Amino acid sequence: MSLRRFLPDNFTLCLIATVITASVLPCRGEAATVFEWLTNLAIALLFFMHGAKLSREAVVAGITHWRLHVVVLASTFALFPVLGVLLKPLLLPLVTPALYVGILFLCTLPSTVQSSIAFTSIARGNVPAAVCAASASSLLGIVVTPLLTGLVLEAHGQGGMSWHAVGDIVLQLFVPFVAGQITQRWIGDWIQRHRPLIGLTDQGSILLVVYTAFSAAVLQGLWKQLPLPVLGGLLIVNAVLLAAALLITRYGSRALGFKRADEITVVFCGSKKSLASGVPMANVLFPAHALGMIVLPIMLFHQMQLMTCAVLARRYAQRMDVDKRSATRTEELAAD
Structure with missing residues (x-):
C-alpha cells in the first residue's frame, strides 16, 4: 500500500502553516479588526457561490431514495451528538473542558459535500444519492447545527445557544446561500465553468478564519493550555468518534437491507463532518478567544476522516469489482 495515501494533502499543509504563522505572528489590534472584516466577507462569498453552484436538478433526481437520506441525516445530526454526549465519561478525561466543547460542536456539524461524493464514486457507490444526501446535509446544517449546538452545550452544562447566534448564522450564511440560489439561473453556468474558483474561496475563507482564530487563541495563551498529552488525547477522541460512526453506518445500513452501493453512500455521507461549514459557523457562534x-x-478530524476514508473507499471498490466478476462468471455459466 502506498504511503502517499496517508500523507497530508496540500490544503492540510496550508492549515499547518497557517497555525504556525498565527503562533509566531498573531494579528492584533487594528490588524485583527481588518482580518475579521475580511473573514466575514470571504465567508459570505463562500456560501453565495455554493448557493449558485448547487444544482436543484441533482437534488430532485436523488431525493426519491428517501430511506437512505433519512439514515444519512440521522447519522449526521442525531448519532454524532448522542455519541458526543453519552461518551462524555470516556472522552472528557482525555481532553480539556474547552476542547470537549469543540468536540461537541464537531458532532453537530453537517456532512462534507465534495469528499463524500468523491469517496462514494471511488468506492462504486450510489453517486446521485450521495449528491443529494450531502447537499441536503450541508443546507440543513446552516439552521440545524446552531440549534443542535445549543442543545448539546446545555446538556453539557455550558448553557444554550442564543437566538441572536442563530440569527447571525441566518444573516451571514443562509442569506448569501439563498441569494446564490436565486441568481443561479444567470451565473450558475459561469460558476460551473470556473469550479476551481469555488475551491479557492473554500480554502481561502477557512485559512482566514483559522488564522484569526488561532491568533486570538495564542494571545490568550493557547499553547500553555494545550500540552502534548492533551493533543494525543484529542487524537484518540477523534478516532473513537470516527470509528464508531463508520461501524454503525456500515452495519446499520446492512441491517436495514440496503444494497452494497447504498451502504457505501450511507457510510461516506453519514460518517463525515464538514471543515468548510464548521469553521465559518464556529466564527459566528463562539467568541474569538475560544x-x-x-x-x-x-481540523484534526478533517484530516483523519480523509486518510481513513481513502483506504476504505479503495477496499470497497476492490470488493465491488470482485462481486462484479463473480456475477459475470455466474451469468456465463448459466448461459452455458
Whole structure:
C-alpha cells in the first residue's frame, strides 16, 4: 500500500502553516479588526457561490431514495451528538473542558459535500444519492447545527445557544446561500465553468478564519493550555468518534437491507463532518478567544476522516469489482 495515501494533502499543509504563522505572528489590534472584516466577507462569498453552484436538478433526481437520506441525516445530526454526549465519561478525561466543547460542536456539524461524493464514486457507490444526501446535509446544517449546538452545550452544562447566534448564522450564511440560489439561473453556468474558483474561496475563507482564530487563541495563551498529552488525547477522541460512526453506518445500513452501493453512500455521507461549514459557523457562534480550541478538533478530524476514508473507499471498490466478476462468471455459466 502506498504511503502517499496517508500523507497530508496540500490544503492540510496550508492549515499547518497557517497555525504556525498565527503562533509566531498573531494579528492584533487594528490588524485583527481588518482580518475579521475580511473573514466575514470571504465567508459570505463562500456560501453565495455554493448557493449558485448547487444544482436543484441533482437534488430532485436523488431525493426519491428517501430511506437512505433519512439514515444519512440521522447519522449526521442525531448519532454524532448522542455519541458526543453519552461518551462524555470516556472522552472528557482525555481532553480539556474547552476542547470537549469543540468536540461537541464537531458532532453537530453537517456532512462534507465534495469528499463524500468523491469517496462514494471511488468506492462504486450510489453517486446521485450521495449528491443529494450531502447537499441536503450541508443546507440543513446552516439552521440545524446552531440549534443542535445549543442543545448539546446545555446538556453539557455550558448553557444554550442564543437566538441572536442563530440569527447571525441566518444573516451571514443562509442569506448569501439563498441569494446564490436565486441568481443561479444567470451565473450558475459561469460558476460551473470556473469550479476551481469555488475551491479557492473554500480554502481561502477557512485559512482566514483559522488564522484569526488561532491568533486570538495564542494571545490568550493557547499553547500553555494545550500540552502534548492533551493533543494525543484529542487524537484518540477523534478516532473513537470516527470509528464508531463508520461501524454503525456500515452495519446499520446492512441491517436495514440496503444494497452494497447504498451502504457505501450511507457510510461516506453519514460518517463525515464538514471543515468548510464548521469553521465559518464556529466564527459566528463562539467568541474569538475560544475559537482556537473549537476549531482544532475539526481540523484534526478533517484530516483523519480523509486518510481513513481513502483506504476504505479503495477496499470497497476492490470488493465491488470482485462481486462484479463473480456475477459475470455466474451469468456465463448459466448461459452455458
